[in-house]
Amino acid sequence: MFSLSEDHRAVRAAVREIAEREILPFAAEVDENERYPIEAQKALETSGFGAVHIPEAYGGAGADAVATVIVIEEVARVCASSSLIPAVNKLGSMPIILSASEELKQQVLPSIASGEAMISYALSEREAGSDAAAMRTRARADGDDWILNGTKCWITNAGVSSWYTVMAVTDPDKRTNGISAFVVHSDDPGFVVGSKERKLGIKGSPTREIHFENCRIPGDRIIGAPGTGFKTALATLDHTRPTIGAQAVGIAQGALDVAVAYVKERKQFGKKLAEFQALQFMIADMAMEIEAARTLIYQSAAASERGDANKGFLASAAKCFASDVAMKVTVDAVQLLGGAGYTRDFPVERMMRDAKITQIYEGTNQVQRLVMARSLLR
Structure with a gap:
């Protein structure tokens, strides 16, 4: 079983501060203009959070898998596009970390660790x-x-x-x-x-x-x-599917944060929306599902780090569950904001659009269910 260390909590606090100060201000405009979030790349590279998973032997921070998913989750909370910088750096480099010669590792990994390359x-x-x-x-x-x-x-x-x-x-x-x-x-x-x-x-x-x-x-x-490439690809996904789950959890948390703030302020029928029980139940369900997804993501990341026998099942379960939760939570967040949620004046419509891909890439959720079933039935 995993538990969050003081180091993990410190990583979360540091990344959240950077994300809110240097990534969030550009998130809407990045989406609107469909442009690469160069500000996020610079912020993550400067702070050392662009590829924290790279081992210390190659100039990286050597962060464990749980710390890595926390970084991705916190960036995704404000900008899903930006969270793909650390996520894809891990996806692209894990085959090298797992299977490459020492010479090839030395050739490629230091440039990713330093932020010189992605x-x-x-x-x-x-x-x-x-x-x-x-x-x-x-x-x-x-x-x-x-x-x-x-x-x-x-x-x-x-x-x-x-x-x-x-x-x-x-x-x-x-x-x-x-x-x-x-x-x-x-x-x-x-x-x-x-x-x-x-x-x-x-x-x-x-x-x-x-x-x-x-x-x-x-x-x-x-x-x-x-x-041996296909075997390496499958082994890689055991390590990286939790990162997509982390992205999904971050998106969902961001949407919940916006929705909670909105219902506390918005009034209808002389009462704040937060006082209506039906909406309270929606908020409670959203938060409950996010916490369950987050716990599964951290458990999966920790299992991949340890090399547990069930790491493949957990990776698929974490990615599948968290992305389904992200889709549901973001749709509910749009609903809670009503007409305002359907406009680009609020970020929940962007989060709803961003959430959809988490059910598709790194293996569709239908494929994840096949992987889980085969793991259970073989």
């Missing part, structure tokens, strides 16, 4: 979403190098990141055992960033296709042995 994760393709084994991106050896060809889609922070962890097929006859993982740099010849997607939410975080057109990378940029 890293994205490239698994999905247009015809290979939940069915990742259907991917068509190929990598072939050419002398000492690898040459990649294909297209990846839904790549978070593409065009902003310098490094990309890419899954590609090296042996088509072996299905998932023929998938390998590579690290590509934006300066590598044949690497091309596509156009930006037009999205419902998280509009400040660019989502793009990336293309590999005879993209040549050095041979030492393969992560682990050939054919």
Whole structure:
């Protein structure tokens, strides 16, 4: 079982102060103009919260998994788009931390720890979403190098990141055992960033296709042995699905905070909305579900840190439950604000739009339920 330490509480207080002072003031405008939250990136990098999970051996803070989800949760409470900076840095770098050679770790991780570079994760393709084994991106050896060809889609922070962890097929006859993982740099010849997607939410975080057109990378940029990429991808998700749950909890908490403040002030029929029992019950349910989700997220993060046997089940449960809670809570927050909640003058409509993606990426919630069921039934 986990318990929050004084260090964890100190991390929360520090990140909340930074988020409210340096990220919140830009959140609405970032969403409105669909622009990257550069102010958030600078604030997180300056304070050392952009990639706290990187081990100390590579210049990072070496924060544990619970501290990492607290950082993401607190940033998401004010701006979901900005929370993808620490979240995707973890997603992109975990395959390297878990499976790469020491030389490759030394080549990539210090630049992420320092904030000099960011890293994205490239698994999905247009015809290979939940069915990742259907991917068509190929990598072939050419002398000492690898040459990649294909297209990846839904790549978070593409065009902003310098490094990309890419899954590609090296042996088509072996299905998932023929998938390998590579690290590509934006300066590598044949690497091309596509156009930006037009999205419902998280509009400040660019989502793009990336293309590999005879993209040549050095041979030492393969992560682990050939054919181990899919296993690395699955192991990565055990560590990173809790971060999406943390993002969801943060969004939900932000929406609840706005709703509580609003019902305490708004009057109807001569009474404040907070005095109506039906609305009190809505607020109570929202808070109860957020606390349950938060506890499950921290439990899952702690399990991934320890390497518990049930960490995969907990990761799926935490991501699935928290994102469902975020969707419900943000919809209820809009309802509590009534017509005002439906306008962009208040942040709850943005939070509702942002919450939706947490039910979809890093494995849809339908896939999470499959993962949980198989874990229970095998």
